[in-house]
Amino acid sequence: MALVPFDDRDGFIWWDGALVPWREAKMHVLSHGLHYASAVFEGERAYAGHIFRLRAHTDRLINSGRILGFEIPYTAEQIDAACVETLRANNLTEAYVRPIAWRGTEMLAVSAQHTKIHLAIATWEWPSYFGADRMSGIRLGMAEWKRPSPETAPTAAKATGLYMIGTLSKHKAEAEGNADALMLDWRGLVAESTGANIFFVFDGEVHTPTPDCFLDGITRRSVMALARHRQMKVVERAIRPEELAHATEAFLVGTAAEVTPVRAIDKLSFTPGRISETLMKDYEALVRKDPAEVARVIG
Ligand SMILES: Cc1ncc(COP(=O)(O)O)c(C=O)c1O
Numbered sequence: 551m552a553l554v555p556f557d558d559r560d561g562f563i564w565w566d567g568a569l570v571p572w573r574e575a576k577m578h579v580l581s582h583g584l585h586y587a588s589a590v591f592e593g594e595r596a597y598a599g600h601i602f603r604l605r606a607h608t609d610r611l612i613n614s615g616r617i618l619g620f621e622i623p624y625t626a627e628q629i630d631a632a633c634v635e636t637l638r639a640n641n642l643t644e645a646y647v648r649p650i651a652w653r654g655t656e657m658l659a660v661s662a663q664h665t666k667i668h669l670a671i672a673t674w675e676w677p678s679y680f681g682a683d684r685m686s687g688i689r690l691g692m693a694e695w696k697r698p699s700p701e702t703a704p705t706a707a708k709a710t711g712l713y714m715i716g717t718l719s720k721h722k723a724e725a726e727g728n729a730d731a732l733m734l735d736w737r738g739l740v741a742e743s744t745g746a747n748i749f750f751v752f753d754g755e756v757h758t759p760t761p762d763c764f765l766d767g768i769t770r771r772s773v774m775a776l777a778r779h780r781q782m783k784v785v786e787r788a789i790r791p792e793e794l795a796h797a798t799e800a801f802l803v804g805t806a807a808e809v810t811p812v813r814a815i816d817k818l819s820f821t822p823g824r825i826s827e828t829l830m831k832d833y834e835a836l837v838r839k840d841p842a843e844v845a846r847v848i849g
Contacts, residue, residue, distance in 0.1 A: 562639040564632050564671040569639050575670065582662045583652025587711030590614035593745075593805045594647035595676065596637055597837045601647055602805075603844065604630050606768045608649075614707035615651050620667050622651045629669070636671045646676035646806070650710075678808055680834040687813030687822040688729035688802075690743060693719035697735040697742070697764050705763045716744035730802070732815050735763050740789040746804030748812075749773065750797040751825050755783040757797075769803045769833075775848045776832040782825065794818055801826045809833045 563575040583589035591614075592607045601607070608629045615622045624632070633647050650672075653665035695715035698705060703712060715733075723731035723744075732748065735741040740759050742748055747770040749758045756777045758770065777784045794800075800812040800820045809830040811822030836847060 559674075561674075562636065564636040564639075564669075566668055566670070567632075569636070572672075575672070577652075577668070578655050580655045580658050581652060582654060582656075582658060582665050583668075583710070585658060586653075586660065586662065587709065587714075588618060588620070588662055588665070589650060589652035589710040590618055590708055591648060591650040591710065592708060594633065594649075595678070595805050595837070596643060596645045596647060596673070597678070599637070599643040600841060601633055601637065602837045603768050603772070603848075604633060604841070607805075608633070610708060610768070611649055611651065614709055615667070617704045617707040618709055620651075620653065620665075622669055623667055624669060629671075632669075632671050633673075636673050640673055642673055642675055644675065644677045645673045647671065647673045678834075680808070680830060684830065685811055685822050685827060687811040687820065689727070689814040690730050690732045690812055690816070691723040691726050691728040692816045693731035693733040693744070694722065695719050695733065696738075697733050699736045700763050702736070706765070708765060713744075720744045733764075734791060737788075738791070740791055740794070743802050743804075743807075746802040746807035746810070749801050749803060750789065750794065751799035751823070752793075752797055754825075755785055756825065756829075757785045757787060757789060759789050760786045767804055769805055769808070772836060772848055773803045773809060773829055773833060776829055776836065777825075779847065780828060780832070799823050799826050801829070803833075808837075 559572045561572045562569040563572055565575055592611045594601050594607045608626045612622055651667055651669045653662050654668055656665045695718055719731040730743045732743055733741045742764045747767040749756055774784050795818060802810045811826040813820055
Protein backbone atom coordinates (compact mmCIF):
# COMPACT_ATOMS: atom_id res chain seq x y z
CA MET A 551 0.00 0.00 0.00
CA ALA A 552 1.42 3.38 -0.98
CA LEU A 553 1.42 5.64 2.05
CA VAL A 554 0.66 9.30 1.46
CA PRO A 555 3.04 11.04 3.85
CA PHE A 556 1.32 13.16 6.46
CA ASP A 557 3.46 16.20 5.70
CA ASP A 558 2.63 16.37 2.00
CA ARG A 559 -1.10 16.81 1.60
CA ASP A 560 -3.55 19.44 0.49
CA GLY A 561 -5.79 21.15 3.02
CA PHE A 562 -5.43 23.21 6.17
CA ILE A 563 -4.29 22.71 9.72
CA TRP A 564 -5.40 25.01 12.52
CA TRP A 565 -2.32 26.26 14.36
CA ASP A 566 -2.35 28.67 17.29
CA GLY A 567 -5.46 30.45 16.07
CA ALA A 568 -5.09 30.47 12.28
CA LEU A 569 -5.56 28.01 9.44
CA VAL A 570 -2.26 27.31 7.73
CA PRO A 571 -1.70 25.32 4.53
CA TRP A 572 -1.13 21.66 5.47
CA ARG A 573 2.41 21.51 4.04
CA GLU A 574 3.49 24.59 5.99
CA ALA A 575 2.39 23.28 9.39
CA LYS A 576 5.94 22.56 10.62
CA MET A 577 7.36 23.02 14.08
CA HIS A 578 10.92 23.60 15.21
CA VAL A 579 13.06 20.55 15.98
CA LEU A 580 13.97 22.00 19.39
CA SER A 581 10.39 21.94 20.67
CA HIS A 582 10.12 20.71 24.24
CA GLY A 583 7.17 18.51 23.34
CA LEU A 584 9.35 16.49 20.96
CA HIS A 585 12.28 16.01 23.32
CA TYR A 586 10.47 15.48 26.62
CA ALA A 587 6.97 14.27 25.57
CA SER A 588 5.32 17.37 27.06
CA ALA A 589 2.35 17.00 24.74
CA VAL A 590 -1.28 15.93 25.01
CA PHE A 591 -3.72 15.14 22.26
CA GLU A 592 -7.19 13.96 21.35
CA GLY A 593 -8.63 11.59 18.78
CA GLU A 594 -12.13 12.52 17.62
CA ARG A 595 -14.41 11.43 14.85
CA ALA A 596 -16.90 13.37 12.78
CA TYR A 597 -19.97 11.61 11.43
CA ALA A 598 -22.21 13.39 8.94
CA GLY A 599 -20.37 16.63 9.73
CA HIS A 600 -20.78 16.49 13.54
CA ILE A 601 -17.86 15.71 15.83
CA PHE A 602 -19.12 13.02 18.17
CA ARG A 603 -18.95 14.11 21.85
CA LEU A 604 -16.78 17.09 20.95
CA ARG A 605 -17.06 18.83 24.32
CA ALA A 606 -16.10 15.67 26.21
CA HIS A 607 -12.95 15.41 24.06
CA THR A 608 -12.14 19.10 24.49
CA ASP A 609 -12.58 18.89 28.26
CA ARG A 610 -10.28 15.86 28.35
CA LEU A 611 -7.68 17.70 26.26
CA ILE A 612 -7.69 20.68 28.63
CA ASN A 613 -7.55 18.36 31.62
CA SER A 614 -4.70 16.30 30.12
CA GLY A 615 -2.71 19.55 29.77
CA ARG A 616 -3.41 20.44 33.39
CA ILE A 617 -2.25 16.99 34.51
CA LEU A 618 1.02 17.68 32.66
CA GLY A 619 1.23 21.04 34.40
CA PHE A 620 0.18 23.39 31.63
CA GLU A 621 -2.85 25.40 30.63
CA ILE A 622 -3.89 25.37 26.98
CA PRO A 623 -4.36 29.06 26.13
CA TYR A 624 -7.87 28.65 24.68
CA THR A 625 -11.26 28.12 26.24
CA ALA A 626 -13.28 24.95 25.63
CA GLU A 627 -15.64 27.01 23.43
CA GLN A 628 -12.72 28.27 21.34
CA ILE A 629 -11.26 24.76 20.95
CA ASP A 630 -14.63 23.31 19.95
CA ALA A 631 -15.07 26.09 17.39
CA ALA A 632 -11.55 25.54 16.05
CA CYS A 633 -12.20 21.80 15.56
CA VAL A 634 -15.36 22.55 13.61
CA GLU A 635 -13.63 25.30 11.61
CA THR A 636 -10.83 22.87 10.62
CA LEU A 637 -13.34 20.24 9.54
CA ARG A 638 -15.19 22.78 7.40
CA ALA A 639 -11.99 24.27 5.92
CA ASN A 640 -11.08 20.80 4.68
CA ASN A 641 -14.59 20.06 3.40
CA LEU A 642 -14.88 16.93 5.48
CA THR A 643 -17.91 15.24 7.01
CA GLU A 644 -16.68 11.68 7.81
CA ALA A 645 -13.34 12.36 9.40
CA TYR A 646 -10.82 11.91 12.16
CA VAL A 647 -9.94 15.03 14.15
CA ARG A 648 -6.58 15.34 15.93
CA PRO A 649 -6.01 18.27 18.29
CA ILE A 650 -2.55 18.33 19.91
CA ALA A 651 -1.06 20.72 22.47
CA TRP A 652 2.64 20.89 23.26
CA ARG A 653 5.36 22.91 24.94
CA GLY A 654 7.41 25.07 22.59
CA THR A 655 11.04 26.07 22.12
CA GLU A 656 11.66 28.71 24.80
CA MET A 657 13.50 26.25 27.07
CA LEU A 658 15.02 22.89 26.25
CA ALA A 659 15.71 21.09 29.49
CA VAL A 660 13.71 18.96 31.87
CA SER A 661 12.43 22.17 33.42
CA ALA A 662 10.03 23.84 31.04
CA GLN A 663 8.45 26.54 33.19
CA HIS A 664 8.61 29.27 30.56
CA THR A 665 7.64 27.43 27.43
CA LYS A 666 4.78 28.66 25.32
CA ILE A 667 1.88 26.22 24.91
CA HIS A 668 0.84 25.58 21.32
CA LEU A 669 -2.30 24.00 19.95
CA ALA A 670 -2.78 22.54 16.48
CA ILE A 671 -5.78 20.72 15.01
CA ALA A 672 -5.63 18.48 11.95
CA THR A 673 -8.41 16.49 10.35
CA TRP A 674 -8.45 13.89 7.60
CA GLU A 675 -10.98 11.75 5.86
CA TRP A 676 -11.80 8.57 7.75
CA PRO A 677 -15.02 6.79 6.83
CA SER A 678 -16.20 4.06 9.16
CA TYR A 679 -17.26 0.62 8.02
CA PHE A 680 -19.65 -1.09 10.37
CA GLY A 681 -21.33 -4.27 9.26
CA ALA A 682 -20.84 -7.93 8.54
CA ASP A 683 -17.09 -7.70 8.00
CA ARG A 684 -16.52 -6.25 11.40
CA MET A 685 -18.48 -9.09 13.02
CA SER A 686 -15.81 -11.60 12.01
CA GLY A 687 -13.69 -10.07 14.78
CA ILE A 688 -10.01 -9.28 15.16
CA ARG A 689 -7.14 -11.13 16.81
CA LEU A 690 -5.18 -9.69 19.73
CA GLY A 691 -1.78 -10.79 20.96
CA MET A 692 -0.58 -10.35 24.54
CA ALA A 693 1.65 -7.35 25.13
CA GLU A 694 4.85 -7.68 27.10
CA TRP A 695 4.67 -4.09 28.31
CA LYS A 696 2.41 -3.27 31.24
CA ARG A 697 0.27 -0.18 31.80
CA PRO A 698 2.04 1.71 34.58
CA SER A 699 0.66 2.52 38.00
CA PRO A 700 -0.80 6.03 38.45
CA GLU A 701 2.10 6.57 40.87
CA THR A 702 4.53 5.98 38.00
CA ALA A 703 2.99 8.02 35.19
CA PRO A 704 0.12 10.50 34.70
CA THR A 705 -2.16 7.73 33.46
CA ALA A 706 -5.38 9.78 33.34
CA ALA A 707 -3.91 12.11 30.72
CA LYS A 708 -4.02 11.39 27.01
CA ALA A 709 -0.34 12.24 26.91
CA THR A 710 2.02 11.34 24.08
CA GLY A 711 4.62 9.68 26.32
CA LEU A 712 2.15 7.01 27.40
CA TYR A 713 1.96 5.78 23.80
CA MET A 714 5.61 4.72 23.68
CA ILE A 715 4.78 1.28 25.09
CA GLY A 716 1.65 1.20 22.92
CA THR A 717 3.67 1.46 19.71
CA LEU A 718 6.13 -1.20 20.90
CA SER A 719 3.28 -3.53 21.85
CA LYS A 720 1.36 -2.94 18.64
CA HIS A 721 4.41 -3.57 16.46
CA LYS A 722 5.06 -6.89 18.18
CA ALA A 723 1.39 -7.85 17.83
CA GLU A 724 1.40 -6.98 14.12
CA ALA A 725 4.64 -8.89 13.53
CA GLU A 726 2.85 -11.95 14.95
CA GLY A 727 -0.18 -11.55 12.68
CA ASN A 728 -2.50 -9.84 15.16
CA ALA A 729 -4.45 -6.63 14.74
CA ASP A 730 -3.56 -5.27 18.17
CA ALA A 731 -2.27 -6.21 21.61
CA LEU A 732 -4.05 -6.72 24.91
CA MET A 733 -2.14 -4.90 27.63
CA LEU A 734 -2.16 -5.93 31.27
CA ASP A 735 -1.47 -3.38 33.98
CA TRP A 736 1.32 -3.16 36.53
CA ARG A 737 -0.61 -5.57 38.81
CA GLY A 738 -1.13 -8.12 36.03
CA LEU A 739 -4.81 -7.24 35.60
CA VAL A 740 -6.44 -6.86 32.18
CA ALA A 741 -6.22 -3.20 31.11
CA GLU A 742 -6.95 -2.29 27.46
CA SER A 743 -5.54 -2.54 23.96
CA THR A 744 -2.94 -0.07 22.69
CA GLY A 745 -5.61 2.44 21.60
CA ALA A 746 -9.01 1.26 22.83
CA ASN A 747 -10.81 -0.01 25.91
CA ILE A 748 -11.99 -3.60 26.18
CA PHE A 749 -15.23 -5.31 27.24
CA PHE A 750 -16.07 -8.97 27.85
CA VAL A 751 -19.31 -10.91 28.17
CA PHE A 752 -19.50 -13.23 31.18
CA ASP A 753 -22.77 -15.14 31.70
CA GLY A 754 -24.66 -12.64 29.56
CA GLU A 755 -23.32 -9.66 31.54
CA VAL A 756 -21.08 -6.94 30.15
CA HIS A 757 -17.83 -6.60 32.14
CA THR A 758 -15.01 -4.10 31.64
CA PRO A 759 -11.87 -3.33 33.66
CA THR A 760 -12.00 -0.44 36.14
CA PRO A 761 -10.05 2.40 34.48
CA ASP A 762 -7.76 3.24 37.38
CA CYS A 763 -4.49 3.31 35.42
CA PHE A 764 -5.59 3.87 31.82
CA LEU A 765 -8.03 6.09 29.93
CA ASP A 766 -11.66 5.98 30.94
CA GLY A 767 -12.56 6.29 27.25
CA ILE A 768 -15.36 8.47 25.98
CA THR A 769 -16.54 5.58 23.80
CA ARG A 770 -16.35 3.26 26.81
CA ARG A 771 -18.76 5.48 28.73
CA SER A 772 -21.07 5.77 25.73
CA VAL A 773 -21.14 1.99 25.25
CA MET A 774 -21.84 1.41 28.95
CA ALA A 775 -24.83 3.78 28.67
CA LEU A 776 -26.06 1.98 25.55
CA ALA A 777 -25.79 -1.39 27.28
CA ARG A 778 -27.77 -0.10 30.27
CA HIS A 779 -30.45 1.25 27.91
CA ARG A 780 -30.77 -2.34 26.67
CA GLN A 781 -31.21 -3.50 30.29
CA MET A 782 -27.88 -5.31 30.13
CA LYS A 783 -26.02 -5.62 33.41
CA VAL A 784 -22.74 -3.65 33.20
CA VAL A 785 -19.96 -4.41 35.66
CA GLU A 786 -16.72 -2.42 36.08
CA ARG A 787 -14.24 -4.50 38.00
CA ALA A 788 -10.70 -5.85 38.21
CA ILE A 789 -10.46 -8.62 35.61
CA ARG A 790 -7.70 -11.23 35.86
CA PRO A 791 -6.32 -12.72 32.62
CA GLU A 792 -7.13 -16.28 33.82
CA GLU A 793 -10.83 -15.37 33.79
CA LEU A 794 -10.86 -14.65 30.07
CA ALA A 795 -11.23 -18.36 29.29
CA HIS A 796 -14.80 -18.08 30.66
CA ALA A 797 -15.78 -15.04 28.58
CA THR A 798 -18.02 -15.75 25.61
CA GLU A 799 -17.58 -12.47 23.74
CA ALA A 800 -14.97 -9.72 23.74
CA PHE A 801 -14.91 -6.36 21.97
CA LEU A 802 -12.79 -3.22 21.80
CA VAL A 803 -14.29 0.25 22.02
CA GLY A 804 -12.68 3.58 21.19
CA THR A 805 -13.03 6.58 18.95
CA ALA A 806 -10.98 4.92 16.22
CA ALA A 807 -12.02 1.30 16.94
CA GLU A 808 -15.69 2.23 17.49
CA VAL A 809 -17.09 -1.17 18.61
CA THR A 810 -14.90 -3.93 17.18
CA PRO A 811 -15.53 -7.57 18.11
CA VAL A 812 -12.50 -9.69 19.09
CA ARG A 813 -12.32 -13.30 17.95
CA ALA A 814 -9.07 -14.31 19.63
CA ILE A 815 -6.70 -13.18 22.35
CA ASP A 816 -3.52 -15.18 22.07
CA LYS A 817 -4.72 -18.84 22.27
CA LEU A 818 -8.24 -18.03 23.51
CA SER A 819 -11.13 -17.90 21.06
CA PHE A 820 -14.34 -15.91 21.31
CA THR A 821 -17.42 -15.92 19.13
CA PRO A 822 -18.56 -12.41 18.29
CA GLY A 823 -22.23 -12.68 19.16
CA ARG A 824 -25.49 -11.00 19.99
CA ILE A 825 -24.21 -8.56 22.63
CA SER A 826 -21.27 -7.35 20.53
CA GLU A 827 -23.51 -6.95 17.52
CA THR A 828 -26.27 -5.13 19.42
CA LEU A 829 -23.83 -2.65 20.94
CA MET A 830 -21.99 -2.20 17.65
CA LYS A 831 -25.26 -1.31 15.92
CA ASP A 832 -26.48 0.88 18.78
CA TYR A 833 -23.18 2.77 18.71
CA GLU A 834 -23.35 3.13 14.94
CA ALA A 835 -26.81 4.70 15.33
CA LEU A 836 -25.76 6.88 18.27
CA VAL A 837 -22.82 8.56 16.53
CA ARG A 838 -25.13 9.81 13.78
CA LYS A 839 -27.68 11.39 16.13
CA ASP A 840 -27.58 15.12 16.70
CA PRO A 841 -25.53 16.24 19.72
CA ALA A 842 -28.58 17.06 21.90
CA GLU A 843 -30.00 13.57 21.37
CA VAL A 844 -26.57 12.02 22.07
CA ALA A 845 -26.43 13.93 25.37
CA ARG A 846 -29.90 12.67 26.26
CA VAL A 847 -28.91 9.03 25.61
CA ILE A 848 -25.53 9.20 27.34
CA GLY A 849 -26.82 11.25 30.28
C1 LIG B 1 -4.81 4.00 25.05
C2 LIG B 1 -6.25 4.31 24.75
N1 LIG B 1 -7.20 3.76 25.52
C3 LIG B 1 -8.51 4.00 25.29
C4 LIG B 1 -8.91 4.81 24.26
C5 LIG B 1 -10.37 5.03 24.01
O1 LIG B 1 -10.70 6.36 24.32
P1 LIG B 1 -11.87 7.12 23.57
O2 LIG B 1 -13.05 6.22 23.61
O3 LIG B 1 -12.07 8.33 24.42
O4 LIG B 1 -11.43 7.39 22.19
C6 LIG B 1 -7.96 5.40 23.44
C7 LIG B 1 -8.33 6.28 22.34
O5 LIG B 1 -8.29 7.46 22.50
C8 LIG B 1 -6.59 5.16 23.70
O6 LIG B 1 -5.64 5.70 22.92
